[in-house]
Amino acid sequence: MSPRRVHVIGIGAGSPGHVTAEAAAALAEVDVFLVADKGGAKDELVAVRRAICDRFIPADHPYEFITVPDPRRGPDADRDDAQYAQGVRDWHAARTDAYVRIVDGLPVDAVVGFLVWGDPAFYDSTIRIVDAIGERIDTAVRVIPGISAFQTLAAAHGIVLHRVGEPVHVTTGRRLVDEWTRAEAAGLTLGTLVVMLDGHLHCRELAATHPDALIHWGAYVGLPQQELRSGRLAEVIDEIVDLRARLRREHGWVMDVYALTPAADRARVSR
Template identity: 65%
Template sequence: MAAQRNPREVRIIGIGTGSPAHVTGQAIDALRECDVFLVADKGEVKDELVAVRRLICEAFLDEGTFRIVTVTDPERGPDAHRDRAAYRTGVDAWHAARAERYAEIIDGLPAGETVGFLVWGDPAFYDSTIRIVDAVAQRLPLRVRVTAGLSAIQVLAAEHGIVLNGIGQPVHITTGRRLVDEWSPALGTVVVMLDASLRCRELVERAPDLTIHWGAYLGLPQQVLRAGRLADVIDEIVGVRARLRQEHGWVMDTYALTPASPLDAQDAGVAVLVGDHGE
């Protein structure tokens, strides 16, 4: 009978939205426990995302104490043109392919090495890493610990100097894909993730007086912010986003929509939706 292997130690670490200043003391301790970091390689246009992760490691770890292994990310279909069922099927297949690649690499690492995953923002908000590592754990024995990070939701609010929830009211989190069907003034402020199409444009006729607070590359040197009445500034935001994506090859953005009446916002609470990095 083959000897049972000891579980591989894995750390899933939220690193904030790009700035080393976002990395918490707890996250630094977790970084220092890792021997090798697995980072998804999404192609040349997103090399900067790998580079930022490398810079964060170099900021807190001694040279020669860690390795970064890039893993070619599986192809993912055109989500914007899929219905809800096809979208879920496509994401599930993408997650399974990722898990298979990570499992192969982790299985080949020297015994005793601790593996780290550097998660943009916080692992709990619209990120697939925990799910994928859970799938890897179906193939290999793992012992996993998760460290929270500063999310784009928090950074957006701080950079604009706004409060997301009404007093004693809930925060609702959803995606750009669901925004138009779900939006109602009763939701109060709505913050939006995974919205590469800026579908808030479709709300202009229904609610032109919504206030939008928008931010791209939050926490990075190229951060861009815009705010104003939705009907007045949405065309500018669409143009700025397109220009930034062309310049950098990628963009992560988040926005909040607040009803015109402060009393309505206070009574109804907040909904949150966020950028285009995908799950």
């Protein structure tokens, strides 16, 4: 029996214009899309995925769109690093179990697709879960890249993230302050820090000691409701905190990302 074909498709940060020609071709090969349903207001994210499929899949190619209730992950902010890592592993295992049950019941020749917000390589669990599925079901996996949130952020602000010949450091809000202070104590530079998964805006903790750091922030980047703010961290962080809270109340969910540049390097990333 041939292995189950699985496509992991990066669809960009929400705009249909982010879907590449390669991704559009891959979408048209899929028979069954499996999409995590987080419930509540986040149904909008499922709706965007449906709209992208409807736009790029030819009318003569029938496909099924299956939403899978996403297992509860737990209060990440209240966990230490070990508890956080274990919580993620448990969450991945529960997701894998749910997907395997569905895939086992599909026709043997059905191509399965996973739609990944942004790019599958950056802070997304889909490839790891598909690998876990492959330990239980013979699969042939193809990964198609997408436009990431931080690429969209940089384009929206009209900036270059990196310094000439130097790195960009991509991290999470959970790790931001520790990595910043450790590098500073060691006399090292991380360059511009791109921060993802920061629901608590940990950059606030740096505003008092690094007021001249430059922040470029965006919420819903690539979507019609996109919001952007930028400036000296100390001057704009309170506005960003208030705006983020308001957007969450209005929409029921918020996805944001930001770039943080040490003060000495501001001129190198500004327009």
